[in-house]
Amino acid sequence: MLKRAVLGSGSSGNAYYMSDGETSILLDQGFSLIELKRRLARFDASVDELDALFVTHLHPDHVKGAGILARNREIPIHLHTKAIARDTGEFTALGIPPNQVVEVEVGEVVRVGAMRIFAFETSHDSPGSVGWYVDHPDERVMLLTDLGETTEEQKELAGKASVLFLEANYDEGMLEAGPYPRFLKNRIRSGKGHLSNDQAFTFIEESGFAGKELYFVHLSDMNNDHRLLEEQAKGLVSTPFVVCEKNRWYGTIGAAR
Secondary structure: OOEEEEEEOOOOOOEEEEEOOOOEEEEOOOOOHHHHHHHHHOOOOOHHHOOEEEOOOOOHHHHOOHHHHHHHOOOOEEEEHHHHHHOHHHHHHHOOOHHHEEEEOOOOOEEEOOEEEEEEEOOOOOOOOEEEEEEOOOOEEEEEOOOOOOOHHHHHHHHHOOEEEEEOOEOHHHHHHOOOOHHHHHHHOOOOOOOEHHHHHHHHHHHOOOOOEEEEEOOOOOOOOHHHHHHHHHOOOOOOEEEOOOOOOEOOOOOEO
């Protein structure tokens, strides 16, 4: 069985954990080492068990803890080649030991234990931004977050996935009525911004996702509400789902701490 957990999702930190009992990985590491250990412990997991980290992009809420993790646990840190080449300052500031950096291209398969992991491009205002797909004998897991628009390739991948972590960052009405300046509202809803609730629902429908678990992630503190999203999803989504609130931990469907 491939265990999985949302250790955190949102602007204050993101990390996703997966383990089949033999191999354990993280997708993103946006927390301090102490906080990461605390969150892993809730799932009877440990930093000492981690075999690899895969980074979606270099915004701090997704990667600020990558360097401290790497310096305390000698594991490979995988990033898209473009993220390193085009955002040198942000990457260098992380302080990841050079011998632990693994540059990967889109579509390049990385094998970690029984897992086959590859990146696909995402449209976001961070160079080299990607999503990750974990192909395991027990599950096919897709992480699709921090993007302003979706692609046919992403829909095809989601249609084959058994578990989907999908961004639903903002409600259009809340964003428009909220206090953000116009330029920031436009950035959020741009093609290199974030997915709205409506865009997430459209993606689910158009991809034909019919897996067994769906997690709505990366909700905005200001421009979304977990209760609103849950009510909207009840009428539109047939797959069992969980809306991931900030500062909560999620494992199997329905389990939150």
